[in-house]
Amino acid sequence: MKNLNTLTIFCRVAEMTSFTKAAETLGTPKGRVSTVIRDLEKELGVALFHRTTRSVQLTEDGRLFYTRASDLLAEAQELKTMFDSKESGLSGKLRVDMSTELARSVVVPALPQLIAAHPELELELSSTDRRVDLVREGFDCVIRFGSIVDETLVALPLGRLRMINAASPDYLRKYGTPNTLNDLVNQGHKMVHYNSNFGGELTGWEYPDKEEYKSILLPGAVQVNNVQTYHECGLAGLGIIQAGQPTLAAHIERGDLVEILPNLRPEPLVAYLVVAHRRNLSKRVRLFKTWLEEVLGPYFV
Numbered sequence: 500m501k502n503l504n505t506l507t508i509f510c511r512v513a514e515m516t517s518f519t520k521a522a523e524t525l526g527t528p529k530g531r532v533s534t535v536i537r538d539l540e541k542e543l544g545v546a547l548f549h550r551t552t553r554s555v556q557l558t559e560d561g562r563l564f565y566t567r568a569s570d571l572l573a574e575a576q577e578l579k580t581m582f583d584s585k586e587s588g589l590s591g592k593l594r595v596d597m598s599t600e601l602a603r604s605v606v607v608p609a610l611p612q613l614i615a616a617h618p619e620l621e622l623e624l625s626s627t628d629r630r631v632d633l634v635r636e637g638f639d640c641v642i643r644f645g646s647i648v649d650e651t652l653v654a655l656p657l658g659r660l661r662m663i664n665a666a667s668p669d670y671l672r673k674y675g676t677p678n679t680l681n682d683l684v685n686q687g688h689k690m691v692h693y694n695s696n697f698g699g700e701l702t703g704w705e706y707p708d709k710e711e712y713k714s715i716l717l718p719g720a721v722q723v724n725n726v727q728t729y730h731e732c733g734l735a736g737l738g739i740i741q742a743g744q745p746t747l748a749a750h751i752e753r754g755d756l757v758e759i760l761p762n763l764r765p766e767p768l769v770a771y772l773v774v775a776h777r778r779n780l781s782k783r784v785r786l787f788k789t790w791l792e793e794v795l796g797p798y799f800v
Contacts, residue, residue: 503571503572503575504535505535505538505539506568506571506572507525507572508521508525508527508532508535508536509535509536509539509547509564509565509568510565510568510569510572511524511525512532512536512548512555513548513557513561513565514634514635514775515634515635516554516555516556517554517555518532518533518536518555520635524637536548543560543564545558545560545561545564546558546560546561547560547561547564548561569776573776573780589617589619589620589782589783589786589787590617590619590620591619591620591621591783592621592622592623593620593621593622593623593639593640593783593784593787594623594625594637594638594639595622595623595624595625595638595639595640595641595642595787596625596626596627596631596638596641596642597624597625597626597641597642598626598627598628598642598644598726599626599627599628599726599727600726600727600730600743600746601626601642601743601745601746602624602626603626604745604746604748604749605745605746605794605795605798606624606791606794607624609794610622613790617786620783625638628725628726633652633773633774633775634775638775639774639781639783639784640772640773640774640784640787640788641772641773642657642770642771642772642773642791643770643771643773644660644743644768644769644770644771645768645769647771647773651775652773652774652775653773653774653775653776654771654772654773655771655772655773655774655788656769656770656771657770657771657772657788657791657792657795657799658769658770658792658795658796658799658800659767659768659769659770659799659800660743660744660745660767660768660769660770660795660798660799660800661743661744661764661767661798661799661800662741662742662743662744662764662765662766662767662768663741663742663743663744663747663758663761663764663765664739664740664741664758664759664760664761664763664764664765665733665739665740665741665742665747665750665751665756665757665758665759666733666736666738666739666740666756666757666759667733667734667735667736667755667756667757668754668755668757669736670736670737670738670739671757671759673736674686674687674688674689676757676759677759677760678760680706680715680760680763683704683715683717684715684717688717688738688739689717689718689719689720689737689738689739690704690717690718690719690738690739690740690741691719691721691722691723691729691732691733691737691738691739691740692719692721692722692723693722693723693724693726693729693740694722694723694724695724696724697722697724701716701722702714703715703716703717704716704717704739704741705741705765705766706760706763706765707763707764707766712765712766717739719737719738720737720738721737721738726742726746729742730742730746730747730750733756734750734755734756739759741765743768743798744798745795745798748798767799767800770795770799772784772787772788772791
């Protein structure tokens, strides 16, 4: 191969499954992308893609080549930045996605310090509760909680986020403050049910039991599929809720919510910084990961 640009173009076509979309994200004419791939296949003596009028898919040889090419690009990126000073400021664009509540309650309030330390950084912050496509939408990294089901992604652990139980003062005046698991049942407590897909099985109220976590299904008049609405239902006194400590901390400090059953907290959620591939670990992403660990550190167990 003449240079690494050929591998970059090949990998982008493989990830986007489209010559047109690959060209758009690379800022390269589509004709050049097609020519580079055709010349690469000629040089290797194998077909790397199955081409149809609707899609472009890797052949078996193409999948094998993609694995090695991706690793090579990752190594080249590490080699390029291995002598960069860790003290030098970040510059360039960094596109990140995270949940709306995490952005609102934790990340955005801490951003002034990050921007002050790295004034040349161009941060594009997406906050949405849907699962974005890192490759197709051009994200450098995303923050996710819980299990990462897509095995093609690289998940870098940040820490275990503390979860808490909470209810509004008005709710507790009406039903009483529970001190034990039995109180949840005997005092007639209700929970706000969160379910990302209505019609699915409800998860119930989670609590620790020796070395594992179990749940009991408490009654509830409201079921929601949005985190912000879930919190608002707790604030409105519609039931008790379980959520990450950083997203509820301000409400508890103001007295709008009260933490209950601190000895029966739900299982912590593992926070990850997710990238599409090891080669996405640029200096900007690595230092952003370090910054996130510092910002979220007080909420980790």
